[in-house]
Amino acid sequence: GAVVSQHPSWVICKSGTSVKIECRxxxxxxxTMFWYRQFxxxxxxxxxxxxxxxxxxxxxxxxxxxxxxxHASLTLSTLTVTSAHPEDSSFYICxxxxxxxxxxxxxxxxxxxx
Amino acid sequence: xxxxxxxxxxxxIQEGENATMNCSYKTSINNLQWYRQNSGRGLVHLILIRSNxxxxxxxxxxxxxxxxxxxxxxxxxxxxxxxTASYFCATIKAAGxxxxxxxxxxxxxxx
Numbered sequence: 481g482a483v484v485s486q487h488p489s490w491v492i493c494k495s496g497t498s499v500k501i502e503c504r505x506x507x508x509x510x511x512t513m514f515w516y517r518q519f520x521x522x523x524x525x526x527x528x529x530x531x532x533x534x535x536x537x538x539x540x541x542x543x544x545x546x547x548x549x550x551h552a553s554l555t556l557s558t559l560t561v562t563s564a565h566p567e568d569s570s571f572y573i574c575x576x577x578x579x580x581x582x583x584x585x586x587x588x589x590x591x592x593x594x
Numbered sequence: 595x596x597x598x599x600x601x602x603x604x605x606x607i608q609e610g611e612n613a614t615m616n617c618s619y620k621t622s623i624n625n626l627q628w629y630r631q632n633s634g635r636g637l638v639h640l641i642l643i644r645s646n647x648x649x650x651x652x653x654x655x656x657x658x659x660x661x662x663x664x665x666x667x668x669x670x671x672x673x674x675x676x677x678t679a680s681y682f683c684a685t686i687k688a689a690g691x692x693x694x695x696x697x698x699x700x701x702x703x704x705x
Contacts (some may be wrong), residue, residue, distance in 0.1 A: 486636075512691065523682060524637075524695045573636060575693070583693055585629075587636035 482508045484576045486586035493564055494594055500560045501589045503574030509554035510576035514583065515547070518571040530557050564593045600683060600696040608704050613670040615699040617683030618663075624686045626659055626666050627693070631680045640668075640681075645688070675705045 483506040493499050503513060512531050516524040528544075530536040530551035538544045546568075548560040557576075561568055569592050575583040600617045607613055617626070625644045629637040643650045643659045643666065650657045656669040670677055683696040 514692070516695075521700075523697045526692060526694065529692060571634070575637075577691075582639065582642065584639070585637040588634075590634070 482506075482576075482578065482584045484510075484574065484584045484586040486572075486574055486589050488589060489587060490590040490592075492592045492594065495565050496563055498560055498562045499564055499591060500558055501572055501574075501591075503557045503559070503576065503586050505555045505576040505578070505584070508576075508578045508584075510557075510578055511554065512577045513551055513557040514575045514577075515549060515557075515559050516573045516575070518573060518588075520571075524573060527559075561591065564591070566593045569593045600681075600699050602699060603697065604700045604702070606702045606704065607673055609673060609675055611673055611703075613673050613677070613701055613703070615668050615681055615701070617666045617668070617696050619666075619683075619685050619696075620664065622688040623661075624688050624690070626657075627684045627686075628655075628657060628666075628668050629682045629684060629695075631682065631698075633679075637682070670701075673701075673703045675703050677701060678703045 485504045487502045515527045518524045526539050527542045528536045528538045530549050532551050532554050536549035551557040571588050573588040575585045577583045627642045628640040631637050641652050641657050643657050654671045659666045680698045680700045682698045684693040
């Protein structure tokens with residue numbers, strides 16, 4: 481199947497700093513990318529949907545100014561957690577979809593905010 | 595709110611036994627998908643079943659879909675210790691493009 485990578489795989493940062501997470505589709509062009517957040521022992525919650533070249537669509541309750549999403553190319557989307565706080569600590573997972581229905585998931589990024 | 599709800603939330607079985615988990619959803623769907631997630635890792639796509647399909651097989655996996663009851667089941671036959679993971683159903687609504695995940699079932703297969 482298609483491969484989606486995320487970088488970094490884990491990050492520890494101090495409260496108040498910003499963290500950028502990259503999501504890349506390695507062998508296909510992703511017209512749509514999705515960002516999810518997953519707390520321990522819970523399910524994935526969709527944060528936002530991004531289409532290449534346009535603004536992301538955020539789910540209800542997700543602050544767009546806090547979670548900045550950029551989808552500048554068909555193979556790269558970035559999520560920036562601005563002014564991170566301990567409650568933002570979570571597992572962030574991206575997925576990418578090409579021409580078909582199937583979404584391919586990245587391996588996730590574990591963010592720990594001290 | 596989550597589109598899919600799964601039960602049981604957790605399941606513990608012996609190696610060789612079958613594992614069955616169920617997923618219910620609320621609105622009409624285009625398709626339903628099952629994923630596996632090992633602890634702290636990304637998701638692995640297992641199987642996709644379309645709304646006009648009733649049953650699908652892939653290796654030791656069997657998925658059923660009952661659109662009249664808005665429910666699906668995943669059966670893992672002859673389970674192995676390596677099947678230990680969390681399993682999630684996810685749906686795409688009939689007129690949508692977003693995957694919505696159920697709460698997941700944590701499966702422990704004891705050797």
